[in-house]
Amino acid sequence: MKALQYREIGAEPEVVEVETPEPGPGQVRLKVTAAGACHSDSFIMGLPADQYGWGLPLTLGHEGVGVVDKLGDGVTGLALGESVAVYGPQGCGRCYQCAQGKENYCPRAAELGIAPPGLGAPGSMAEYMLVPDARHLLPIGDLDPVANVALTDAGLTPYHAIKMSLPKLVPGSTAVVIGAGGLGHVAIQMLRALTPAMVIALDVSVEKLKLATEVGAHHVFPSDGESAERVRELTHGRGATAVFDFVAIQPTLDASHDMVAVEGDVVLVGVGAGTLPSGLLAAPYDSVVRAPYWGSRSELFEVFDLSRAGLVHVETEVFSLDDAPEAYRRLHEGTLRGRAIVVP
Ligand code: NAD
Ligand code: ZN
Ligand code: ZN
Numbered sequence: 001m002k003a004l005q006y007r008e009i010g011a012e013p014e015v016v017e018v019e020t021p022e023p024g025p026g027q028v029r030l031k032v033t034a035a036g037a038c039h040s041d042s043f044i045m046g047l048p049a050d051q052y053g054w055g056l057p058l059t060l061g062h063e064g065v066g067v068v069d070k071l072g073d074g075v076t077g078l079a080l081g082e083s084v085a086v087y088g089p090q091g092c093g094r095c096y097q098c099a100q101g102k103e104n105y106c107p108r109a110a111e112l113g114i115a116p117p118g119l120g121a122p123g124s125m126a127e128y129m130l131v132p133d134a135r136h137l138l139p140i141g142d143l144d145p146v147a148n149v150a151l152t153d154a155g156l157t158p159y160h161a162i163k164m165s166l167p168k169l170v171p172g173s174t175a176v177v178i179g180a181g182g183l184g185h186v187a188i189q190m191l192r193a194l195t196p197a198m199v200i201a202l203d204v205s206v207e208k209l210k211l212a213t214e215v216g217a218h219h220v221f222p223s224d225g226e227s228a229e230r231v232r233e234l235t236h237g238r239g240a241t242a243v244f245d246f247v248a249i250q251p252t253l254d255a256s257h258d259m260v261a262v263e264g265d266v267v268l269v270g271v272g273a274g275t276l277p278s279g280l281l282a283a284p285y286d287s288v289v290r291a292p293y294w295g296s297r298s299e300l301f302e303v304f305d306l307s308r309a310g311l312v313h314v315e316t317e318v319f320s321l322d323d324a325p326e327a328y329r330r331l332h333e334g335t336l337r338g339r340a341i342v343v344p
Contacts, residue, residue, distance in 0.1 A: 002344065003126035004324040005057040006041075009049045012325050013060055013125075021122070021130045023072035028131045030066030030084065034149035035124035037327045037340040038062060038182065043271050044119070045328075054120050060324075061342070062088045062116050063152045064124025065145040068137075075134050083145065084137040085152050085304070086124065088116040089294040093135065101297035104160075124149075125324055127344045138300055148307055150182065150314045150339040153294065155303040157269060158187035158244065160295030162194065165242040165265045169195035174235050176259060177201045178223060179246030179270060180212035182339040185315060187244055192216040193311040197241065200234065202227050202255075211315065211337060225251075228258035239284070240264055248272035260287050267292065316341045 001020045006013045023029040041060050044052065064086040068078050078084075091098040091106025092114065098106050106114070114132075117123040122130065131137060140148060162175075169175055175197040177187050184201070185208075191199045192215075201212035202223035209220040221230050231240050239261035245252050248270030256266045257276050262284045266276065268291040276289055283289075295303075306312040315338025319327040327340035 001127035002321050003059045003122070004061070004321060004342070005059050006045050007057040009052060009056075013045065013328060015322055015324060018059070018126070020128050023070050023130055025073040026075060026133060027072040028068060028075055028078060028134055028137065029070040030064070030086070030129050030131060031069040032064055032066040032124050032126060032129055032344045033083070033145035034065045035061040035342045035344070036063030036150040036152070036154060036182075037324070037331050037342065038153055039331060040271060041118065042328060042332050054115070058118070059122040059126050060118050061123030061125035062118035063149050063154070064117060064129060065140065065149040065152070066124070066129065069128065078134050078137065083140050083143075085140050085149065085300070086117060086129075086131055087136045087138060087297050087300055088118075088152060090114055090116060090132065090136055093133065103297060104294040125321065125342055125344070127321070135297075138304065140304060143304065143307060146316060146318060146341050146343060147314060148304065149341060150186075150316070151303050151307055152300065154182040154314060154339050155186050155307070155312065156295035156300050157292075158183050159190055159303045159306075160299050161244055161267050161269050161292045162187060162190050163299065164290065164292065165267060166194060168241050168263070168265060169197040171196045173197040173241035174231070174238070174261075175199050176231060176240040176243045177212070177217070177246065178243065178252050178256065179203060180208040180217070181246065181334075181336070183269060184246040185211055185215050185338055186312060187246070188212055188215050188217050189312045190306070193306060198234075200231060200240070205334060207337065215315075223252065223255070227255040231259040235261070242267060244269060246270045248274055250274040257283060260284055263287065265290060314339050318343055
């Protein structure tokens with residue numbers, strides 16, 4: 001089968017021919033119907049050898065939807081041909097976090113060698129993929145795979161990030177989204193669907209600001225040294241009740257810190273390696289900084305239900321598997337509208 005692999009540090013990923021995997025006991029083979037390209041893939045492919053820890057060659061793709069194609073011994077409860085989405089941040093399935101469906105926070109996954117597809121294990125940018133356990137598969141029924149595959153990360157991650165701040169996002173509150181890309185443009189829609197907050201989007205690209213407006217942002221501004229001041233002005237000095245930073249480099253963290261309100265949340269989702277001061281005199285009283293990772297299994301059901309209800313959609317640009325390297329080029333350049341989806 002064909003697969004898109006990252007094979008050499010610093011090189012572009014390549015489409016190569018690899019053996020079609022056979023499901024072992026307990027495993028499920030999917031025929032992939034859609035896979036999404038995330039900035040995190042670009043991020044890890046940009047790391048030098050001494051910081052890269054996901055194995056080579058790596059079949060990319062941690063957003064995946066497919067149809068059940070072959071069942072390993074002992075797998076029950078799944079029908080061949082069923083359309084399913086893959087829950088990526090897989091855990092041990094036995095610990096306290098996993099018992100709550102929060103496999104994204106499984107403290108044992110690393111020590112047990114469990115890695116998400118496309119981030120250690122072979123991913124979804126291939127004609128077929130193996131999933132180690134049927135519990136990682138959510139039935140998606142007749143939802144369109146291409147339109148919905150990115151919800152497994154670009155939907156689930158902002159949903160989880162926003163959900164924790166919902167009690168604060170009351171009438172009169174303000175939510176700021178920094179970075180209206182793959183995750184950010186979904187975050188804006190979720191904030192509109194789930195809260196009465198005023199939503200402000202910041203980005204460095206005019207095109208992305210246009211997209212932010214189209215998907216529901218009340219106000220958009222360029223992300224620059226004036227961002228915090230503009231947010232303070234719009235909120236009559238109060239600042240942002242919650243800032244969702246999908247970039248999290250030092251300049252956006254500084255802006256987040258300067259715009260957050262008393263008792264507000266700064267939620268760092270981007271992998272940028274900035275840092276923030278904390279302490280009684282260093283930040284607004286009782287403001288909170290969180291850095292959530294991906295989301296829980298039950299939250300993924302909720303995200304698909306938001307799509308079914310027509311409250312959230314993903315803007316997509318579609319590429320064939322042969323053209324997948326181009327999808328990553330466009331992601332790297334920052335010229336995609338929404339998410340790049342690869343259809344094997
Ligand atoms: P993306 O490339 O689709 O979007 C990033 C957006 O940020 C683009 O619109 C870009 O124009 C904008 N941007 C760049 N610099 C900016 C700046 N200085 N100010 C404001 N906007 C700026 O990326 P994505 O796939 O949506 O991922 C977003 C981030 O989230 C990445 O860092 C990714 O690695 C991370 N991520 C984290 C998790 C998690 O679990 N925490 C999960 C998925 C992705
Ligand atoms: Zn991702
Ligand atoms: Zn666990």
